[in-house]
Amino acid sequence: MGxxxxxxxxxxxxxxxLYFWLLYxxxxxxxxxxxxxxIRVAQKGDGRMGVGQAAVR
Incomplete structure (x- = not known):
């Protein structure tokens, strides 16, 4: 690989x-x-995903 x-x-x-992180x-x-x-990706509870959670996902 060059x-x-x-x-x-x-x-x-x-x-x-960046595409997935920023959109999520x-x-x-x-x-x-x-x-x-x-459809959307959500967490338990309030459902809104934070910036850090989106980066880890």
Whole structure:
């Protein structure tokens, strides 16, 4: 695996992490597909997921 290939892989992984982390944390626990089907990721109790919980998930 060349240096440019590793860099592209890291960029894709970072973009995927940021996509899910930001949407789950700031868009009521939903990615685009979940929003389309009306489902979301929630925690027990109040149901709202925090920024830290979204990052760990």
């Amino acid at each position: 240096a440019s290939s590793r860099g592209a892989h890291l960029l894709r992984r970072s973009a995927a992490f 944390a700031f868009w009521d626990g939903q990615s685009l597909g979940k929003k389309l089907f009306g």
